[in-house]
Amino acid sequence: MRGFWYIIESVLVSLMVISFLLFIGSFYSGNIGSENLAEKGHNILQSLDERGELRNHTVALDNGGLNELIPVYSYNHTVQICDYSGSCTGQRPNATRIWTASYIISGDDRYQPFEIRLYFFPFDVSA
Amino acid sequence: MIMTSKPRRKLKGQFFLIAGLLLALMFFAGLPTAGTLVQTPVAADLKYAYENIEYEFARALNLGLNESDQIDTLKNFTVFMTNSLSTRSIALDTLWAVSEGNTSSMINVTVGNFLASAVNVTLNLTDAGGTHTITYMDVPKDSANWTEFHSVTSDFNLTLAFNDDSGTVEWERDKVNIYALVNMTRGETIKKEQFSF
Numbered sequence: 001m002r003g004f005w006y007i008i009e010s011v012l013v014s015l016m017v018i019s020f021l022l023f024i025g026s027f028y029s030g031n032i033g034s035e036n037l038a039e040k041g042h043n044i045l046q047s048l049d050e051r052g053e054l055r056n057h058t059v060a061l062d063n064g065g066l067n068e069l070i071p072v073y074s075y076n077h078t079v080q081i082c083d084y085s086g087s088c089t090g091q092r093p094n095a096t097r098i099w100t101a102s103y104i105i106s107g108d109d110r111y112q113p114f115e116i117r118l119y120f121f122p123f124d125v126s127a
Numbered sequence: 128m129i130m131t132s133k134p135r136r137k138l139k140g141q142f143f144l145i146a147g148l149l150l151a152l153m154f155f156a157g158l159p160t161a162g163t164l165v166q167t168p169v170a171a172d173l174k175y176a177y178e179n180i181e182y183e184f185a186r187a188l189n190l191g192l193n194e195s196d197q198i199d200t201l202k203n204f205t206v207f208m209t210n211s212l213s214t215r216s217i218a219l220d221t222l223w224a225v226s227e228g229n230t231s232s233m234i235n236v237t238v239g240n241f242l243a244s245a246v247n248v249t250l251n252l253t254d255a256g257g258t259h260t261i262t263y264m265d266v267p268k269d270s271a272n273w274t275e276f277h278s279v280t281s282d283f284n285l286t287l288a289f290n291d292d293s294g295t296v297e298w299e300r301d302k303v304n305i306y307a308l309v310n311m312t313r314g315e316t317i318k319k320e321q322f323s324f
Contacts, residue, residue, distance in 0.1 A: 006140055010147025018151055042175040084207055104179050104211050106187035111200050113187075115211045 037075070041101020041118045044070055055108035058116055063090035070118065075099075080117040088117075095121040173311050173318040176217055180208060180309060185324045188225065188305050197303070198225065198237050198271060205241045206269060216313055222248070223307040224287050228300050229275070236285065237273040240266040242310075246289045252276055254283035296323045 048054040048069055057066040058081055067079040067090075080090035092098075099120040106113050184201070191200025201223070209219045220242045228234050238248050245268055250261045256278060263272045279300050286295040287306065298304040306323040 003143060006143035007146050007150070010140075010144045011150045012147075014148045014151035015154065018155060038171050038175070042178075046178075082211070084203075086210075100215075101175070102179075102211070102215060104183055104208055106183050106200075106204050107190050111187065111190040111194060111196075111204070113204055113207045 037099040037120050038101055040072065041099065041120065042103065044072070045101060045103040045116060045118060049103070049105070054103070054116070055105055058105060058114050059108045059112055061089045066116070072120065075120040076123050077121070078119050080119070082115045082117065084113055092117075093119050093121045097122060172215065173217065173313055173316060176212055176215075176219075176311060177309065177318055177320055180219075180221075180307075181320075181322045183208070184223070184307060184322075185305060188303065192303060197227070198239075198273075201225065201305075202239055202269070202271060205239065209241060212311070218243075218312045220310040220312075221307055222246070222287065222289055222292075223305060224250070224285065225303065225305050226285065226298055226300075227303045232278050232280075232300075234276050234279050234300055235273055236276060237271050238263060238266065238287065239271040240289075241269055242289075244268055248272075249286075249288040250274065251286040251288075252279070252283055253286070254280040256280060294321050298323075 045054060048066075053069055054066070057063075057069075061081055063079040063081050066081070067077060070077050070079070076093070078090060078093055080088045080092060082088040101118045101120075103116045103118075104113070105116070184204070187204040188197055188201050191197035194200065205221060205223070212219045221239075222242055223239045224236060225239075226234050226236045236250060236252065238250060240246055240248065245265045248263045248266055250263070252259045252261075259276055261274050266272055281300050282297065283300060284295055284297050285306065286293060287308070292308060294306065294308055296304070296306045298306075304324065307321060309318075309320045309322070311318045311320075
């Protein structure tokens with residue numbers, strides 16, 4: 001019976017130690033607040049649009065090319081381009097923590113609406 | 128000289144520690160099965176969505192003008208915007224009006240209802256010659272009604288009223304204008320705005 005309590009005790013201690021390490025680790029992994037990431041994502045897409053680099057990649061369904069233009073290095077990111085019918089080019093990452101920014105355009109030189117979704121997720125997860 | 132040596136401690140808890148550590152690791156390894164959480168802050172998201180709407184509605188109207196299909200383009204884009212925002216749990220309700228001059232003194236005013244249900248809309252056009260009032264009864268959701276106004280002076284005021292809401296804009300006759308009342312809801316957060324170009 002004493003062995004059972006030893007196990008419970010060591011489980012609790014391990015949980016505390018691992019939680020503490022994860023908590024400390026989150027400060028060193030360049031973690032940005034979710035509010036900042038959403039704002040950052042929106043501002044990045046908006047500035048790409050203002051520089052004339054967003055719409056041509058979008059209507060060409062070049063999600064990879066668009067992703068290369070995202071200047072974020074402390075987080076992994078992918079771009080998804082969705083059309084009027086709801087079908088999307090690009091993958092949504094299979095991660096537990098995702099921050100998403102979305103930008104809707106009506107077209108480039110002709111009417112052709114698309115939604116651009118920019119996903120941020122931690123480096124330890126593949127897209 | 129008396130030599131003393133510390134009694135050697137017997138290791139006896141290491142297996143319990145290893146078992147505890149393994150159980151704790153199993154607990155953390157099981158966490159991802161709780162499902163994906165897409166994190167988007169509510170208030171900030173509504174602000175960015177509104178900025179997007181304000182900028183892109185005017186652009187959609189211009190692209191439609193290039194294809195001589197401005198109203199259908201704007202209707203189509205409003206539905207697209209509504210559907211896209213709904214995937215982010217944002218409900219978009221909007222009522223817009225577009226005016227375009229046809230000949231020297233005639234304009235077309237189109238009112239699009241993209242609210243949650245049919246609505247009665249009153250349109251007041253006031254210029255130097257007086258006020259013209261048009262009421263559209265039960266404008267169905269996702270549809271548009273239009274009216275031609277004759278002998279309109281170069282500047283005029285347009286008032287759009289529906290339910291308990293109304294708004295007035297000052298427009299020029301010889302250009303294409305758009306006015307929109309926008310209501311966005313996500314959970315208990317509501318953002319109500321209007322814009323005119």
